[in-house]
Amino acid sequence: xxxxxxxxxxxxxxxPSLIALAGGIFTYEYINDVKHRHGFVEIADDLKGRALxxxxxxxxxxxxxxxxxxxxxxxxxxxxxxxxxxxxxxIVDQIGKDDFLLLRHSTQAYSGLIYALLRNYQQExxxxxxxxxxxxxxxxxxxxxxxxxxxxxxxxxxxxxxxxNYMLFRDKASFDKLNLSLSLFxxxxxxxxxxxxxxxxxxxxxxxxxxxxxxxxxxQIIGTKLEExxxxxxxxxxQKVSDFFTHTQRLLLMALxxxxxxxxxxxxxxxxxxxxxxxxxxDITRKISEGDITLRAPIREHxxxxxxxxxxxxxxxxxxxxxxxxxxxxELLREKQEEAEKRASLGFLVSGVAxxxxxxxxxxxxxxxxxxxxxxxxxxxQMAEYVQDILAQCERAQQVVENLLDFAGAxxxxxxxxxxxxxxxxxxxxxxxxxxxVNNINLRLDFHDSILFIKGNRSKLEEVFxxxxxxxxxxxxxxxxxxxxxxxxSEINNVFIEIGDTGCGISQKDLKNIFEPFxxxxxxGEGTGLGLSVARSLILEHEGEIDVxxxxxxxxxxxxxxxxxxxxx
Amino acid sequence: MTDKLRLMIVDDEPIVGKRLKRxxxxxxxxxxxxxxxxxAIEELTKKKYDIVITDLKMDHVDGIMILETAKHKNPDVxxxxxxxxxxxxxxxxxxxxxxFDFIIKPFKFEELLQVIKKAGISLEEGLL
Numbered sequence: 283x284x285x286x287x288x289x290x291x292x293x294x295x296x297x298p299s300l301i302a303l304a305g306g307i308f309t310y311e312y313i314n315d316v317k318h319r320h321g322f323v324e325i326a327d328d329l330k331g332r333a334l335x336x337x338x339x340x341x342x343x344x345x346x347x348x349x350x351x352x353x354x355x356x357x358x359x360x361x362x363x364x365x366x367x368x369x370x371x372x373i374v375d376q377i378g379k380d381d382f383l384l385l386r387h388s389t390q391a392y393s394g395l396i397y398a399l400l401r402n403y404q405q406e407x408x409x410x411x412x413x414x415x416x417x418x419x420x421x422x423x424x425x426x427x428x429x430x431x432x433x434x435x436x437x438x439x440x441x442x443x444x445x446x447n448y449m450l451f452r453d454k455a456s457f458d459k460l461n462l463s464l465s466l467f468x469x470x471x472x473x474x475x476x477x478x479x480x481x482x483x484x485x486x487x488x489x490x491x492x493x494x495x496x497x498x499x500x501x502q503i504i505g506t507k508l509e510e511x512x513x514x515x516x517x518x519x520x521q522k523v524s525d526f527f528t529h530t531q532r533l534l535l536m537a538l539x540x541x542x543x544x545x546x547x548x549x550x551x552x553x554x555x556x557x558x559x560x561x562x563x564x565d566i567t568r569k570i571s572e573g574d575i576t577l578r579a580p581i582r583e584h585x586x587x588x589x590x591x592x593x594x595x596x597x598x599x600x601x602x603x604x605x606x607x608x609x610x611x612x613e614l615l616r617e618k619q620e621e622a623e624k625r626a627s628l629g630f631l632v633s634g635v636a637x638x639x640x641x642x643x644x645x646x647x648x649x650x651x652x653x654x655x656x657x658x659x660x661x662x663x664q665m666a667e668y669v670q671d672i673l674a675q676c677e678r679a680q681q682v683v684e685n686l687l688d689f690a691g692a693x694x695x696x697x698x699x700x701x702x703x704x705x706x707x708x709x710x711x712x713x714x715x716x717x718x719x720v721n722n723i724n725l726r727l728d729f730h731d732s733i734l735f736i737k738g739n740r741s742k743l744e745e746v747f748x749x750x751x752x753x754x755x756x757x758x759x760x761x762x763x764x765x766x767x768x769x770x771x772s773e774i775n776n777v778f779i780e781i782g783d784t785g786c787g788i789s790q791k792d793l794k795n796i797f798e799p800f801x802x803x804x805x806x807g808e809g810t811g812l813g814l815s816v817a818r819s820l821i822l823e824h825e826g827e828i829d830v831x832x833x834x835x836x837x838x839x840x841x842x843x844x845x846x847x848x849x850x851x
Numbered sequence: 852m853t854d855k856l857r858l859m860i861v862d863d864e865p866i867v868g869k870r871l872k873r874x875x876x877x878x879x880x881x882x883x884x885x886x887x888x889x890x891a892i893e894e895l896t897k898k899k900y901d902i903v904i905t906d907l908k909m910d911h912v913d914g915i916m917i918l919e920t921a922k923h924k925n926p927d928v929x930x931x932x933x934x935x936x937x938x939x940x941x942x943x944x945x946x947x948x949x950x951f952d953f954i955i956k957p958f959k960f961e962e963l964l965q966v967i968k969k970a971g972i973s974l975e976e977g978l979l
Contacts (some may be wrong), residue, residue, distance in 0.1 A: 338957050637908070640935030641864055644957035648870035651960045655874060671866055720936050 285793045286424060286585040287556060294552035305537060316526045321379055323523055325369060326516035330687050332362040333512040337505050343396065344498060345377055347403040352396065359393050377519065381511055388508050395501045402494045409487045410449060415573025416480040417442050423476040433474070443486070452491065460484065470639055478659050512525070559587040563594070575602050623816050638716050642675035685713065700847060701743070703736045704729060710747035711766065719763060721755050729765035735847040746817045750781045750840050751814065757838060775846050782839035788832040856971055860884040860934065861891040861917050862906040869958065871904070874960055880967070888912025890930050899925055902970050904963070907934035907941060915948060922949045927977055929970035933958070
């Protein structure tokens, strides 16, 4: 996709913002939910309290068995029912419809049981009254003496005691004893109306008590169930809230971890995405600044860097064009300067040669003048001597001119031949010899007249040696020693030529620049500053090296290394 | 001319001495020639010369040394410096050190003779 940088930035800002917003909304909703659930806990607690209230009233009723307590009990039940009814259908659905259904059924059954119990309690009072009445009648009957033998007053009194005990304690022992006593009546009942009435009353009491016990039992079961359900709802809601909190805690932890890991990743990715075109442009500019001016910025972006890249490339085109034309100019200038340098060194040679020519010319001139003056006085022998002198001096002059022509002629060729480097150095010394004499400079040679072959161009090498020797002469200013040595090194198959002077030396500051083109220590106009750079390029053309060693005030030595032809040492 | 002027010629080119000696003696000068600077300096300490004609650039002992020695021994001596290598600086140095004149090779004998004659007149004027 092609976005502009500011689009990308907006996207980069919007995405994290939206994520944060979504997280915020989610958390808000979640907390709201928890709050809601907390309301359910309160409802459940209320129900639980009401259930306990019902149970308390139930106990009171069971203890007192009277109408007011029955009413309290029913009030508590309707209070509970009201509470349940006040809960909205929606909440009921959320808490658990089944539980509420069960609650409603239970309270209904509970209320019914309570009512039935009240009836039973009223019955119980009546039955107890009847039992006592019949008992008293039985006692009276036994006391009248019209009873069977088996009935003694003591037996009746004991039975009445069991009866009271049973009514008081409602225990098994009393029940068994009472039952056993009644069983004795079985034989005499047909004869004892009172016995039958009493037995019937006691049995009625048994059955009422039985009913009461069953109902109380049911009531307690339902009551317990009521408590259990409300307890269950309360603890379940509590658990839910607690679960919510645990869940939220985990979610928060996860969000934190995600934020810590994904956050930087998203930021990094977004930033990389935004700066990618700028980075590409920067990479290109770096490569270009390292020298590859032919590179161009890619024009595939559709953002703000597009115009930048286009302008940048246009600028580079101009720069490349300028550089190329500058390089061409430099090349031209270098060629011209090299030519000038050659001409300068030639001029230097010519001035030496002039001196060399002036001497024979002077000799010829003087001899000729003498001959002209004394032509009549001269003997034929003297005449022959004079002519011989003139001829010898002519030959001398011719030799000088020949040397010069050789040097000038050889310069034109650039082909490489097998050369004896010793003879090349010797020739160069010969060409400079007169300059040494003129400048009062001693020559110290440290090489044998041997043959050391190299592959090279005679005139170019002579130019180098003459250049270095002329520099040496200039450095010494009318006195000093020029030392020239040639040392072959058979191990590396190289020859080392050293040209040293006892001149002013070169400062450390200048030493590192002397092979640079246009570097000169001579006053403006006296040196082109190309001599040593030309010398170096010529030596490099011969696959050699040139180095310099100099101490200010002591002198300078140039060391040239040239490869020898295999096996020439 | 009461006395013949004594001339010393120093040049490492032997022909110069030989030819000049013959030509100058014909002009009436007493001429002694040297091709070696050392011998010339030695001679200067022994004898008195009126005019010294010396080449400037020679091996070992050069013309300036001859000039200095001659002037040291005899301040009145006229030294004429000859050179095949005409450099302004050299001529200036020679004049500074008391050279009478400066002649550049190749020269005509007549040219040298004029200078010697001028030197002779200068010597006479100095005596008066």
